[in-house]
Amino acid sequence: MSSDDAATHWLQQAGRQPLLTAAEELHLGSLVRAWQDHPAGPEQAPARITRRGRRARDRIVNANLRLVAHVVRTMRPGLGRQVGEADLPDLFQAGAMGLMRGAERLFSTFGYWWIRQGVSRWCDSSSRLIRPPSGHAPKLARLGRIGEELQRQLGRQPSRAELAEALGMSLRDLDLVLTVGQSCCSLDQPVAGSEDPSPLGAMLATPGAPEPDPLIMELRERINALPPLQARLIAGRWGI
Incomplete structure (x- = not known):
């Protein structure tokens, strides 16, 4: 199934889900709350309460899948080129997961924001080769915002100490956030600005690697010249 077909199928399925009445919302919400607010915690709640709570949550989510489609379509133009039409099924799924988290908290009118959060987190993680911890995304956004403000105020790039003070964190925590925010690149990509087609990984030295023995290199050249x-x-005989 192509991405377009998957997106169309998802939208069709969302459109078939019946909406809830106000009375149904209250009833299902009470079942979810009984599960989530159980004195022993939702993970330790009795099986009957857990089963009812999960079924109620799923009904709430299914009835609001149209809202997921609406939020994704609304956010799509602002996501830039990093997200294409082929990513729509993944965006719908991420929004539905955010909606599920909101349903467990009986989100009421805040379902919109839970969906946005799910989509935003998916976009942030999918744009990186290595996925950063989800808790660092707000810190990275705040770092970028405050860094730009300081640069405008100072007329120069702020120092690490100035950034740490403005963010209210230690230099160690700041360095951790900066490390997480660094972009990654593939070692298989060609070296930029070089006529040599060799990949970047071939240009990097191996720490601690011994220098090649000139005699061994000469022997290999002579052996390679043989039939x-x-x-x-x-x-094979000499292990060269």
């Missing part, structure tokens, strides 16, 4: 069968026999 293939002789070269394999000699190399």
